Amino acid sequence: GMWFLAGVATASMAALYVLSFFSTIAANVLWRWRLSLTCFLHFFFSSDKSWSSKLPDPDLIQGKAQSSVRIVFMRHGESEWNQVFNKGFGPSFVVRLVRALILEILSSVKRHSVFIDSPLSLEGVQQAHDVIGFLDTYKPTVGSASTDEIVSVIRGDRGRSVVVSSNLRRAIETCTIALVSRLRRSKEKIQILSSLQEISRNVDTLALAGPRELPEVSALSKLPIIPSDFKARDAYDVTRCAGNKPVRGNGLQRMRAFAHWATEQDVDTIIVSGHSLYFRYFFKTFLPHTYNHAAKTRKMVNCGMVSFVLERGQHNSETLFRIQPESVTTVYGGFM
Numbered sequence: 001g002m003w004f005l006a007g008v009a010t011a012s013m014a015a016l017y018v019l020s021f022f023s024t025i026a027a028n029v030l031w032r033w034r035l036s037l038t039c040f041l042h043f044f045f046s047s048d049k050s051w052s053s054k055l056p057d058p059d060l061i062q063g064k065a066q067s068s069v070r071i072v073f074m075r076h077g078e079s080e081w082n083q084v085f086n087k088g089f090g091p092s093f094v095v096r097l098v099r100a101l102i103l104e105i106l107s108s109v110k111r112h113s114v115f116i117d118s119p120l121s122l123e124g125v126q127q128a129h130d131v132i133g134f135l136d137t138y139k140p141t142v143g144s145a146s147t148d149e150i151v152s153v154i155r156g157d158r159g160r161s162v163v164v165s166s167n168l169r170r171a172i173e174t175c176t177i178a179l180v181s182r183l184r185r186s187k188e189k190i191q192i193l194s195s196l197q198e199i200s201r202n203v204d205t206l207a208l209a210g211p212r213e214l215p216e217v218s219a220l221s222k223l224p225i226i227p228s229d230f231k232a233r234d235a236y237d238v239t240r241c242a243g244n245k246p247v248r249g250n251g252l253q254r255m256r257a258f259a260h261w262a263t264e265q266d267v268d269t270i271i272v273s274g275h276s277l278y279f280r281y282f283f284k285t286f287l288p289h290t291y292n293h294a295a296k297t298r299k300m301v302n303c304g305m306v307s308f309v310l311e312r313g314q315h316n317s318e319t320l321f322r323i324q325p326e327s328v329t330t331v332y333g334g335f336m
Contacts, residue, residue: 028110028111029108031111032108035113035116035206035208038206038244039116039203039206041247042201042203042206042247043201043202043203045247045248046201046247046248047247047248047249047250048199048200048201048245048249048250048251049199049200049201049250049251050250051250051251051252051253055252055285056315056318056320057288057289057290058286058287058288058289058320058321058322058323059288059289059290059322060315060320061311061312061313061314061315061320061321061322062288062322064313064314064315065311065312065313065322066312066313066314067263067264067311067312068263068309068310068311068312068324069262069263069265069267069268069269069270069309069310070150070153070268070269070270070307070308070309070310070327071262071269071270071271071272071307071308071309071310072150072153072154072269072270072271072272072305072306072307072331073272073274073279073282073300073305073306073307073308074131074174074175074178074271074272074273074274074303074304074305075174075274075275075276075279075299075300075301075302075303075304075305075333076120076124076166076168076170076171076173076174076273076274076275076302076303077120077121077123077124077125077126077127077128077170077173077174077177077302077303078120078121078123078124078127078302079118079119079120079121079124079170079204080100080103080114080115080118080119080120080121081114081115081118081202081204082118082121082124082302083096083100083121083123083124084096084097084100100114100115111208111216112208112216113208115203115204116203116204116206116208117168117169117170117204117206117207117208117209118169118170118204119169119170119173119217119219120169120170120173120174120219124170124173124174124302125173125177125223127174127302127303128173128174128177128178128303129177129178129225130303131177131178131179131303131305131332132177132178132180132181132225134332135151135154135155135178135179135181135182136181138151138155146329147329147331150269150307150329150331151331153268153269153271154179154182154271154305154331155181155182156182156185156186159268159269160266160267160268160269161267161268161269161270161271162188162191162265162267162269162270162271163175163179163182163183163188163190163191163271163273164190164191164192164193164196164270164271164272164273165190165191165192165193165196165272165273165274166192166193166194166196166197166198166273166274166275166278167192167193167194167196167197167207167209167215167241167243168197168198168204168205168207168275169207169208169215169216169217171196171273171274171275172190172192172215172217172236172273173217173219173220174273174303175190175271175273176190176217176220176226176235177220177223177225177226178273178303179271180225180226183235184227189234189235189236189237190235190236190237190273191236191237191240192215192236192237192238192240192241193240193241193258193261194207194240194241194242194243194244194245194254195254195255195257195258195261196254196258196272196274196275196278197244197245197254197275197278198274198275198277198278199250199251199254199275199277199278199281200277205275206244206245207243207244209238209241209243210243210244211241211242211243212238212239212241212243213238213241213243214232214233214236214238215232215236215238217232240261251277251278251281252281252285254278255278255281255282255285255286256321259286259310259312259321260312260319262310263310263311263312263321276299276300277299279295279299279300279306280295280296280297280298280299280300283295283296283323283328284296284297286310286321286322286323287322287323287325287328288322288323288325291325293325293328294334294335295328295335298335298336299335299336300333300334300335300336301333301334301335301336302333303332303333304330304332304333304334304335305330305331305332305333306328306329306330306331306334307327307328307329307331308323308324308327308328308329309323309324309327310322310323310324311323311324
């Protein structure tokens with residue numbers, strides 16, 4: 001019986017593979033099966049959170065920095081996954097779950113998903129809209145010179161800065177909406193970096209887009225705030241997107257890869273659209289061990305923005321990174 005079922009499955013896959021050359025639906029179903037296998041492998045065999053807890057103290061390079069850059073972390077808005085699983089498990093949970101499952105089934109013949117690489121929910125879109133209002137109406141206040149400067153940099157009014165994002169759709173959508181005034185004016189492209197992919201085994205942390213593929217963010221074009229001529233190929237630079245994280249890799253490797261890249265850029269500030277766990281691990285890893293801060297233990301709120309200076313230096317021929325503790329500044333939202 002097992003051999004018969006295996007034969008049927010093999011024949012079905014072979015037929016689907018042949019059909020995929022002639023049918024878009026068949027190609028999308030085959031793509032979904034492959035992605036589902038990737039999700040299965042990650043969920044059961046991922047080592048994404050596995051690395052040594054005994055890392056060198058960043059203070060080993062205090063006063064010995066060879067380069068530094070200011071970074072602004074902006075967490076994505078609420079996703080469809082968050083909408084289902086992070087709102088409690090009372091009676092409304094069943095309604096939210098059934099709705100999401102129906103949408104997932106309807107999208108099974110398209111290159112879209114509610115759960116995998118979960119996009120922004122309607123609430124998440126509104127949260128990103130709120131950032132537009134904050135940035136566009138921000139007024140300098142007495143005693144907030146540091147925040148005033150950072151806000152002007154985020155808006156693109158001063159300094160040399162770039163905008164980068166995780167390769168997951170909710171982060172890409174968030175910065176596309178939140179920074180729309182800047183992007184419309186500057187015509188710059190958002191750089192998509194796979195080194196910023198979220199740290200978790202959950203399916204919502206896996207990307208739909210492959211290496212150097214543009215993200216599927218067609219929902220953005222339906223928003224009134226987004227220019228009518230919006231095209232993903234004009235909005236995003238995917239040359240540094242290597243696709244999904246490996247099953248047996250880990251988040252520390254990606255954080256160090258991003259830190260290396262960031263401290264090599266010829267800019268003053270890097271604006272990063274990304275994820276709560278990644279950001280929390282980043283602060284926990286690169287803030288000095290003896291320094292206590294909410295960033296090490298608490299998640300940033302949806303669309304919250306926190307700025308800091310990241311240093312790079314050498315200790316015993318090893319490259320280390322350090323966040324200047326005194327530079328950590330809450331720009332918008334803060335921590336949960």
